[in-house]
Amino acid sequence: MASKPRTLYEKIWDAHVVERREDGTCLLYIDRHLVHEVTSPQAFEALRLAGRKVRRPDLTLAVPDHNVPTTPRLAPDGTPLPIADPQSAAQLAALERNAPEFGVRYIAATAAEQGIVHVVGPEQGFSLPGATIVCGDSHTAAHGGIGALAFGIGTSEVEHVLATQTLLLAPSRTMEVRVEGALGPGVTPKDLILHIIGRIGTAGGTGHVIEYRGAVFESMSVEGRLTVCNMSIEGGARAGLIAPDETVFAYLEGRPYAPKGEDWTRALAWWRSLRSDEGARFDRSVVIDAGAIEPTVSWGTSPEDVVAVGGSVPSPDSFADPAKREAARKSLAYMGLEPGTRIADIAIENVFIGSCTNSRIEDLRAAARVLEGRAKAAGVRWAIVVPGSGLVKRQAEAEGLDRIFTAAGFEWREPGCSACLAMNPDKVPPGERCASTSNRNFVGRQGPGARTHLLSPAMAAAAAVTGRLTDVRELLAE
Numbered sequence: 001m002a003s004k005p006r007t008l009y010e011k012i013w014d015a016h017v018v019e020r021r022e023d024g025t026c027l028l029y030i031d032r033h034l035v036h037e038v039t040s041p042q043a044f045e046a047l048r049l050a051g052r053k054v055r056r057p058d059l060t061l062a063v064p065d066h067n068v069p070t071t072p073r074l075a076p077d078g079t080p081l082p083i084a085d086p087q088s089a090a091q092l093a094a095l096e097r098n099a100p101e102f103g104v105r106y107i108a109a110t111a112a113e114q115g116i117v118h119v120v121g122p123e124q125g126f127s128l129p130g131a132t133i134v135c136g137d138s139h140t141a142a143h144g145g146i147g148a149l150a151f152g153i154g155t156s157e158v159e160h161v162l163a164t165q166t167l168l169l170a171p172s173r174t175m176e177v178r179v180e181g182a183l184g185p186g187v188t189p190k191d192l193i194l195h196i197i198g199r200i201g202t203a204g205g206t207g208h209v210i211e212y213r214g215a216v217f218e219s220m221s222v223e224g225r226l227t228v229c230n231m232s233i234e235g236g237a238r239a240g241l242i243a244p245d246e247t248v249f250a251y252l253e254g255r256p257y258a259p260k261g262e263d264w265t266r267a268l269a270w271w272r273s274l275r276s277d278e279g280a281r282f283d284r285s286v287v288i289d290a291g292a293i294e295p296t297v298s299w300g301t302s303p304e305d306v307v308a309v310g311g312s313v314p315s316p317d318s319f320a321d322p323a324k325r326e327a328a329r330k331s332l333a334y335m336g337l338e339p340g341t342r343i344a345d346i347a348i349e350n351v352f353i354g355s356c357t358n359s360r361i362e363d364l365r366a367a368a369r370v371l372e373g374r375a376k377a378a379g380v381r382w383a384i385v386v387p388g389s390g391l392v393k394r395q396a397e398a399e400g401l402d403r404i405f406t407a408a409g410f411e412w413r414e415p416g417c418s419a420c421l422a423m424n425p426d427k428v429p430p431g432e433r434c435a436s437t438s439n440r441n442f443v444g445r446q447g448p449g450a451r452t453h454l455l456s457p458a459m460a461a462a463a464a465v466t467g468r469l470t471d472v473r474e475l476l477a478e
């Protein structure tokens with residue numbers, strides 16, 4: 001009997017089942033465990049109290065990112081500078097102590113390879129196609145961009161994975177987001193994923209794992225795929241993934257943790273089988289026309305509150321659902337926006353280029369392309385670029401991008417989560433607006449009272465130049 005056609009998700013899932021329970025939940029083998037300083041201290045402490053070890057320290061990679069300041073970390077004499085915030089300092093100190101004590105792989109805050117965990121994983125070749133990857137962090141979905149089944153877990157699950165290298169999980173439903181056609185000039189993977197979330201809503205993917213399909217993804221860079229998958233969680237999905245292909249394999253080959261020699265050849269054979277079979281059934285399917293997507297920005301306090309840059313702030317009354325109407329009213333009050341205001345008339349005072357969504361080399365190149373020979377507008381008080389890792393930073397410097405940014409009035413920072421969330425010194429002041437390449441525009445996300453507009457790196461650069469939300473295509477055409 002021919003076996004039933006399976007989706008990519010089902011193939012990866014099936015290959016990792018250690019034990020299937022009667023109710024359908026499965027004990028899944030976890031191939032890669034990424035760890036950061038915020039969600040791991042209690043998990044390590046629980047192991048310590050129970051006298052347990054980490055089951056596979058070699059499959060665990062820890063790196064601090066959320067709390068690290070993005071200003072220089074070393075004094076001129078090379079000694080590490082202290083961290084002012086006591087809670088941040090304590091979390092960083094805990095990771096620094098736990099990693100060697102439990103023997104897990106560790107990238108220190110001062111190492112050249114340090115960066116945001118979701119940038120570091122693929123960059124180090126630690127995240128691999130077909131792997132199950134977890135991290136105590138909701139944006140773990142990013143690693144789906146290289147064809148992994150990757151999802152965020154809570155601190156008690158972090159402890160479970162550290163102790164057993166397995167996780168008990170209920171299978172998800174499957175959802176296909178099929179994007180047809182091609183993205184227009186100036187329209188980026190970030191615009192695409194913002195548009196998708198606008199379409200399906202923040203609950204659209206609930207209970208599902210999304211597979212992004214279509215020619216757009218086949219011609220998309222690995223960096224772009226990581227951007228798209230990163231925000232799957234903002235569409236409510238458990239995870240998001242894209243079938244790995246030669247672009248991914250070329251990206252991974254030779255990276256420090258990627259398989260080598262015969263292991264590489266064997267891995268390639270398995271990775272090449274990782275695509276949804278002809279006739280595989282998805283529980284839900286959404287079709288998007290790429291050609292209709294424009295540079296997209298958020299206007300509210302939920303990632304589904306998006307509109308094309310040529311549009312206007314919507315009226316709460318335009319929403320049929322009363323709950324959504326009320327949410328829009330609250331959003332607009334927080335954001336200090338009036339319905340009907342043209343997006344292009346919204347002035348911004350801050351620009352943040354960074355976060356695990358958009359801090360890779362391609363993102364920085366896209367922003368620099370817009371900024372070259374230009375400067376930030378007088379009304380832009382604060383503009384920073386925070387590379388996703390030390391290696392991205394070094395690459396950007398080798399290409400001269402840092403000089404383009406600083407000449408345009410941007411600050412060129414050390415890697416970390418930075419102003420994506422207000423857990424470190426990088427914050428947007430109350431009542432001020434920020435054009436931000438991050439992934440969440442929640443109330444207070446970038447600091448108490450801060451107003452976030454999500455957009456692509458090129459669009460953030462355009463906003464810096466004009467001092468208001470701007471269609472980047474106008475600047476690219478000049």
Ligand SMILES: CC(C)[C@H](C(=O)O)[C@@H](O)C(=O)O
Pocket residue numbers: 038039066136137138139152421
């Ligand atoms: C701090 C961490 C647990 C959190 C997450 O899970 O996503 C953070 O990374 C975020 O983006 O909000």
Ligand code: SF4
Pocket residue numbers: 065066116118137139355356357416417420421438439
């Ligand atoms: S960059 Fe932002 S979204 Fe990504 S892990 Fe850090 S805080 Fe979370």
